[in-house]
């Protein structure tokens with residue numbers, strides 16, 4: 001028996017960092033997926049294979065593995081062991097992960113992997129509801145990112161565009177806007193927790209300015225929600241570039257990111273960092289009239305690809 005599930009990656013359209021201080025953020029899932037295939041095995045071992053490596057160990061000893069691949073695969077080990085415990089099964093499980101989402105650059109590969117794995121592994125025994133899978137995926141992700149807000153797993157589960165804030169959680173935005181995103185990978189490593197700490201320091205040293213930036217960001221996000229409803233790409237692009245200027249003020253841009261954004265803006269409707277910054281990716285907003293020339297322009301400098309919004313979210317086939 002085989003159980004296959006896939007989940008999309010994500011980008012943050014607006015509000016990264018400010019979301020940590022209670023401002024709303026807008027996220028959307030992208031049409032690049034991670035697929036997890038699980039099967040039962042006769043022996044009592046767990047086998048996990050992905051681009052991050054390959055591990056195999058007995059059900060009872062797998063949580064004690066210390067090699068680097070096992071550390072990276074902690075959420076997957078958690079999903080398999082907890083599932084066997086929940087369904088009281090004394091069997092082995094093999095899982096294989098195939099990804100279209102580059103890892104470690106802020107495109108939600110870890111969350112998508114947790115969501116797809118939670119659905120695929122539990123699907124060997126029972127089809128759970130989406131909200132149960134989401135809860136399980138967030139628990140698994142907490143084994144490596146203790147403070148995850150759960151927003152990434154939420155958008156990977158339900159797909160589409162959503163607004164998120166710390167107090168009210170996530171809410172789906174019912175816009176079927178058709179936008180093209182060019183995603184450019186700066187190839188500069190980015191460490192979310194380091195950047196979050198840097199912004200905390202900035203806030204401590206610039207209290208009034210930070211309060212004012214949060215207010216401006218909230219206002220900008222209200223305008224972005226209207227632009228999404230009106231499917232107004234010109235306004236949305238301008239707002240993305242404006243959001244970028246706030247991110248620059250709080251010190252999470254780099255020279256390379258700023259250069260890529262300026263290049264993108266020559267043809268795209270707007271561009272900004274997506275995620276924590278300090279490296280990672282830039283997103284540029286386009287439609288079919290300017291997608292290819294933006295892709296060519298940025299492609300001269302770094303690896304980039306185009307993406308659209310994924311409206312399907314988690315998909316499973318048993």
Ligand code: PMV
Nearest residue numbers: 016017019020106192275276
């Ligand atoms: O680059 P990412 O996907 O890890 O983005 C983190 C987003 C932050 O707002 C910077 C942090 C957070 O927990 O919301």
